[in-house]
Amino acid sequence: MNSSGKAAKSPDAGLAPTEQRLMDAARALFATKGYSAVGIREIAREASLTIGSLYHYASSKEDLFLKLMRRNYESATRSAREAATSGSTPAERLANLVRAHVTLEVSDSNVWRLNRSELEVISTEARAELVALRDEFEQIWRQLIEDGVADGSFTPDDPVLARFSIIQMCNGVALWYRPDGRLSLDEIAAVISRQALALLHVA
Amino acid sequence: MNSSGKAAKSPDAGLAPTEQRLMDAARALFATKGYSAVGIREIAREASLTIGSLYHYASSKEDLFLKLMRRNYESATRSAREAATSGSTPAERLANLVRAHVTLEVSDSNVWRLNRSELEVISTEARAELVALRDEFEQIWRQLIEDGVADGSFTPDDPVLARFSIIQMCNGVALWYRPDGRLSLDEIAAVISRQALALLHVA
């Protein structure tokens, strides 16, 4: 997993073309404007469908959002697991995980931006599922930091806050990243990795 | 500015009681559910007003949001400036700024959570104003990091990304903080400060 490695599989891989268009449109719109600000008409229009057809693929707006987030998390968790196990030291694995996370955030998969204030608006059942998916994802970070602490590579002030802060740093990139910016995505990931390792007081 | 210091002045200080109730209600609702998910009826109800009366204080929902954000930023920028100038070394001033920022984020003033996806939904004029207010706020961080780099206290991998990451770390606290949690707000602020200083490679 490096700059020239193969890109992560799209969250929508293997879907029928129409459903794929629908998911793409929904993801892009939800990610930029937020769940509540996006109407199903807008999604349908963007996916070149009518509302009636949209409801053939999802039983409600919330159901559409959930299907989307399940796919997002599935692909995010898969690539994170892969990154977190490729590398011979905890520090290397952490750098890989940072790169994978930043890359995901910057793509329009953008799981995290969606799993924020939206949680307060959707039903409690949907919220519980999304929280569980998020926890499963964060568990990868947690395990890696624990491993690094166990073998003495990492000596964070507080392992839990270190995890939160590092994930936040990665997520933040999506807020300002532009493809034509001062630094390439790889350079950005490299800097964030070094910041994360500094934060963990790596020897 | 420490744990026993006087609290920052409320963003709504000096307002007529009714307007203050309105601002409080709007801030709490917008912060938890997001701009688009909150209706003016809900705000009016929470403020014990009718819709008609609400429109006596603001000419539109967006105007209400803007008035709110101006007050939020005014108080946030004031307390940040105060923190960033109290302390004899850049490291001390940075620790003070971290504490001030975390405290603000955790209170319901919560400027940053609001100034995120909402930007995509409001009018371009309103967006421009909010971006300018945010830049003014971030300028305080920028200047402090520059000062620290200039006198050799800070040696970040990249000063700009260091600023982004530190602000993100502070903002993140609001996502999980609970008053009855494992760590007090002061302890949290202390850990985040140390993380920020580590990230800046403070000697």
Next chain:
DNA sequence: GTCTATAGGCTGATAGAC
């Protein structure tokens, strides 16, 4: 699997009495 048409309710906003 995609469409049109429409139901039923909520939205932001306004008019005008008091």
Next chain:
DNA sequence: GTCTATCAGCCTATAGAC
């Protein structure tokens, strides 16, 4: 300065033809 009443438009969702 607060209220009631109301408008026009948009919302999610459904029914049923093709």
